[in-house]
Amino acid sequence: MAVRAEEDHIGAERADADRTAIVIGGGLAGMLAVTALLGHVDTITVVERDRYPAGHTFRKGVPQARHLHILLSGGQRALDALLPGTVAALTGAGARSMYLPRDLLTRTATGWERRFDERRHPTLCMTRPVLDVVVREHALRAAAGSATRVDVLEATEAIGLTGDAQRVTGVRVRSRNGERGDPAERVLSAALVVDASGRGSRAPQWYAELGRTAPHEETVDAGLAYATRMYRPSDPAGAPDAGVNIPGWPECPRGGAYLPVEDGKWLLTLSGVRGHHPPTDAAEFTEFSATIGDPYVRELLAHAEPISPVHGFRDTANRRRHFERSGAVPEGFLVLGDANCTFNPVYGQGMSVAALSALAVRRTLDADGGLRPGTAAEAQRAVARASDPAWVAAVGADRPYASGDDTKASLGERLTTWYFDRLTARAAIDPIVGATFRDVFCLTAPPSRLAAPRIVLRTVFLPRRPGLPTPPTVIESV
Numbered sequence: 131m132a133v134r135a136e137e138d139h140i141g142a143e144r145a146d147a148d149r150t151a152i153v154i155g156g157g158l159a160g161m162l163a164v165t166a167l168l169g170h171v172d173t174i175t176v177v178e179r180d181r182y183p184a185g186h187t188f189r190k191g192v193p194q195a196r197h198l199h200i201l202l203s204g205g206q207r208a209l210d211a212l213l214p215g216t217v218a219a220l221t222g223a224g225a226r227s228m229y230l231p232r233d234l235l236t237r238t239a240t241g242w243e244r245r246f247d248e249r250r251h252p253t254l255c256m257t258r259p260v261l262d263v264v265v266r267e268h269a270l271r272a273a274a275g276s277a278t279r280v281d282v283l284e285a286t287e288a289i290g291l292t293g294d295a296q297r298v299t300g301v302r303v304r305s306r307n308g309e310r311g312d313p314a315e316r317v318l319s320a321a322l323v324v325d326a327s328g329r330g331s332r333a334p335q336w337y338a339e340l341g342r343t344a345p346h347e348e349t350v351d352a353g354l355a356y357a358t359r360m361y362r363p364s365d366p367a368g369a370p371d372a373g374v375n376i377p378g379w380p381e382c383p384r385g386g387a388y389l390p391v392e393d394g395k396w397l398l399t400l401s402g403v404r405g406h407h408p409p410t411d412a413a414e415f416t417e418f419s420a421t422i423g424d425p426y427v428r429e430l431l432a433h434a435e436p437i438s439p440v441h442g443f444r445d446t447a448n449r450r451r452h453f454e455r456s457g458a459v460p461e462g463f464l465v466l467g468d469a470n471c472t473f474n475p476v477y478g479q480g481m482s483v484a485a486l487s488a489l490a491v492r493r494t495l496d497a498d499g500g501l502r503p504g505t506a507a508e509a510q511r512a513v514a515r516a517s518d519p520a521w522v523a524a525v526g527a528d529r530p531y532a533s534g535d536d537t538k539a540s541l542g543e544r545l546t547t548w549y550f551d552r553l554t555a556r557a558a559i560d561p562i563v564g565a566t567f568r569d570v571f572c573l574t575a576p577p578s579r580l581a582a583p584r585i586v587l588r589t590v591f592l593p594r595r596p597g598l599p600t601p602p603t604v605i606e607s608v
């Protein structure tokens with residue numbers, strides 16, 4: 131077994147293509163795909179466009195990494211099931227663990243949430259490079275202890291698929307080393323190709339080159355934009371004992387989340403839907419922070435030094451490609467992570483869904499006893515099932531903001547939207563409704579729990595009461 135980070139030993143064609151896999155994208159979903167495949171194939175070649183930088187540094191291939199990233203408890207469980215010890219390693223690397231709702235002060239449309247000492251949902255907050263590096267190290271360490279050989283080809287870009295409409299047989303790649311006379315293109319062959327190339331995946335275009343129709347795509351776009359800046363509190367008043375979350379709501383569609391990350395730093399992400407996009411100019415960014423639903427974050431900023439420029443991000447639509455539908459994937463092809471489904475980031479679900487999806491792939495391979503004809507399609511259906519709860523929650527909550535030309539809302543989605551308004555108000559003050567609400571949004575329980583009789587009764591029939599008028603300092607036992 132060897133884990134190698136260079137490409138000089140990969141031939142243009144593999145003779146033993148029947149037990150080989152290629153993973154396009156060496157980011158989070160790519161590394162988790164590697165983990166899912168360990169022991170089920172002889173070799174895995176990871177094709178990564180970037181060269182990994184040293185240390186916990188941002189890189190070009192993951193532009194969203196500049197923005198606040200939380201890992202929900204559902205994602206943590208999946209991550210630890212795939213790679214035991216990774217969550218502890220993340221906190222060891224400085225990630226901050228916060229119980230919801232105790233350690234995250236949340237302002238809803240009706241007031242501040244009560245700080246129940248519930249301890250069901252630890253939520254991790256860290257800069258994205260820390261997460262990616264820790265996961266990559268654990269994945270490659272697991273590979274080193276397995277029967278599968280993993281080769282990582284850095285600075286190598288996938289530019290197309292090989293095969294035909296029925297079967298994918300490999301990937302066309304080109305080196306991005308930039309050397310003069312660099313051979314333009316070559317082909318890597320494999321029994322299974324996994325697309326984990328993120329939200330910019332070109333799978334639909336690659337399908338066309340194979341003579342296939344692109345999979346059905348659904349988009350629900352709230353038109354949200356992000357802007358993020360890093361801070362270091364300059365005195366204790368700037369570092370409260372909890373993070374702060376003030377998501378927007380229809381009457382005030384501007385929000386902000388101010389959370390601690392590693393090394394005593396804090397990240398402030400401001401957001402707003404169409405017509406309310408946060409600016410990336412530093413002074414205007416600070417001014418915008420005073421216009422979100424509560425002045426608390428702006429007050430905290432008076433006690434903190436900005437230590438980064440402001441970074442923006444606009445492509446935040448919920449977008450799902452239905453590769454799981456009958457006949458939608460050729461044999462030998464599987465799509466994971468953002469390449470399969472992206473979510474409005476304000477719900478913090480994408481990375482957790484990537485982990486839950488990789489776990490679903492591993493379970494499918496375990497059940498099938500390895501890679502057999504039809505296993506990839508079965509795994510793709512398992513990925514869809516793993517993505518469903520987050521999709522239903524995100525598009526249901528986003529419907530009020532989505533533009534008219536988006537796909538028509540299903541009854542389930544409309545119900546979720548109608549219910550969401552009442553739930554957020556009730557969950558803020560009610561420990562029973564709040565616990566179920568958090569179970570669902572942390573991806574540890576299916577959305578159907580929100581329709582359980584006692585949750586419906588409490589949500590719909592108990593009088594609607596406001597939340598707390600100011601950020602709570604008292605932690606309430608439950």
Ligand SMILES: Cc1cc2nc3c(=O)[nH]c(=O)nc-3n(C[C@H](O)[C@H](O)[C@H](O)COP(=O)(O)OP(=O)(O)OC[C@H]3O[C@@H](n4cnc5c(N)ncnc54)[C@H](O)[C@@H]3O)c2cc1C
Nearest residue numbers: 155157158159179191199200288328467468475478480481
């Ligand atoms: C602003 C923002 C904030 C977010 N916040 C959260 C959050 O709080 N919590 C959460 O869970 N999720 C969040 N997400 C979602 C999260 O970022 C993604 O779900 C996650 O990164 C998906 O992982 P991935 O590996 O599929 O894609 P990526 O992490 O984007 O990785 C894709 C990899 O593929 C490589 N690549 C791309 N194209 C090619 C190619 N042609 N050839 C070779 N390599 C290629 C890239 O270099 C990269 O390494 C957020 C997203 C955004 C946009």
